[in-house]
Amino acid sequence: MQKEAFSSSSSKRFTFYLLAIGSACGLGNIWRFPYIVGENGGGAFLLLYIMLSFTVGLSVLTAELIVGRAARASLHKITVRLTGHIKKPFYWVGRLSLFISLVILAYYSVVSGWVLYYITQFFVSFFRPDTNAYLSTLNMAVLNENGIMQFLLASVHLLICAFILMYGKTKKFEKLLTYVLSFFVFLISILIYTSVSLESTTGVLRFLFYPDFSKLNLVSLGHAIGHVFFTLSLGLGLLVTLGSSLNDNDHIPTIAFRVTAIDTTISIVALLIIFPVAFTLSDRAMTDPGLLFESLPRLFMKIYYGEFFGFAFFLCLWIAAINASVGLLDSLISNTTERFRQASRLSSAWVVVAAALLLTLAPAFSGTFLKRFTLFEQSVIENIDSLLINYLLPLSVLGFIAVYFLFHKESERRDAFVSTDAPASVSLFRNWIWVLKWFAPGIIILGICLQLFVVIRSAL
């Protein structure tokens, strides 16, 4: 009996890890992180990012999980409860997180559509006599110049996610995810081996691990903190919901540390795979959102049966992206159903999918219809990315931190954090509270102010 209870609690924990790591590791690590590091000059930014991940990111992640387990409710419900309680306008925290979730879902679907396009291209290359010549011509131009195709691919992605969620295929999908993640690790090992044997590796290692602080600029702090929140999926209440499935005896800070460490490792591995190829392309390539898509096909050309590995790689990446999107979609549908009591889950799903589809129009047509609408010398899609990840997400986390301190009493915070099995947790407790109360808000506000300063200066 005891054994059964143990195995059910450990399988629950396994599912938790799978979902938490699955939601953290995705396009953010493999697609977004490399070009953000390239844009911000390499090593010094990487160091800043790692420091912020293990201070601010880890602390907020711990707090989200703790709140979720204590309240056994979603962030939106918690904020509504708090609002009734102390009559303060904390409602906006839940609302803002839902709004950002919807826009992220739309934006993420467009990029997932790019991944889908690459899957089809690798598939087509199986049947070409000149496989390598074909792969060498793969680039983003076709997508950039075809808004309708981007929109259609994003729609296919969204509809598949909705299908998995609505027709109860999530359990099957979780099983698939376990295999996919293991296979992904295998693929990544092959890619690292191939990539670091390229000539440019010494230069890449210097670029990444020899920090040149003069390369940091005023917006780097905001970019680093925004990406930390994005990659760990913080500020949206997703981990609050996941935290509600944890057992009372699970030590949350340890779990949060593991998730952060795995996520950061995958991001660094992505750099080691992509940069050696990017270095041989051009300087411009390293700062371009198309970096992953332009460079990886060239790496696969160097591997035996590269077209099959390329196909498998983008397929795994897409499955990881589905997992992240399903999490967002689930939280949006549950909240819509909760808000409009008469609505069925299916009709809420249609409303959310329709709203997300509408929102994909802007990033999808950014390179065509909306090409003229540049702001601060950036295209529509770049402005959406920046507004979402560098400004709104940090603001949402700031709101969450306020909710956290209102929600929990000092003694409850200590009980949730300190464990007799982990002696270091006693001394870490004070540091955690300090980071959460002072350091994280300070960094978020400073990051936003510095970016605003740069924007205003360039507008004048």
Ligand code: PHE
């Ligand atoms: N963390 C995911 C990634 O790195 C992105 C994401 C953000 C997913 C927010 C869900 C919610 O790809």
